[in-house]
């Protein structure tokens with residue numbers, strides 16, 4: 614059973630914050646990084662690498678079919694049009710489009726890799742051994758445990774992230790958003806839907822607020 618509240622830190626004596634601080638100090642002490650680099654990285658992680666970036670990309674694709682075609686063909690190049698420059702190690706950004714009968718979900722069976730500059734830092738459950746171990750071989754069950762109960766008519770495709778290939782799901786635009794403004798649409802798209810553990814048309818308007826909160 615996936616427990617969305619559990620974290621790897623709960624299995625150790627040191628908190629996540631303590632371990633992060635220790636690693637940052639070790640990098641500074643060994644000359645691998647300046648203190649300003651660590652502070653800048655922390656600032657970006659909180660303020661700049663947010664799921665709203667991915668939401669903007671998704672909504673642009675919903676509203677602009679030509680952009681969507683470019684996005685699906687070469688994600689890395691297409692997101693540059695919106696001002697998003699990916700880290701050099703993210704050599705490829707693969708956008709996986711959900712349809713009425715195909716559902717895409719992302720994991721990193723090795724560790725915690727994501728297209729984090731676009732979808733935000735991964736949630737704790739994404740890094741948990743349970744999710745990493747079971748997302749590939751028990752995907753339908755794992756999604757159900759995380760609140761997404763897909764009918765058998767929807768096929769599931771699991772994408773296992775590597776160091777140089779990062780994934781983002783392009784959710785299906787819900788029918789109930791007909792006539793919505795771009796700003797309203799951006800507000801609907803959640804991190805869960807960008808990873809693929811939620812479908813916007815199934816969670817509805819109230820559901821999206823619940824997930825975000």
Ligand code: FE
Nearest residue numbers: 721724725726
């Ligand atoms: Fe990883």
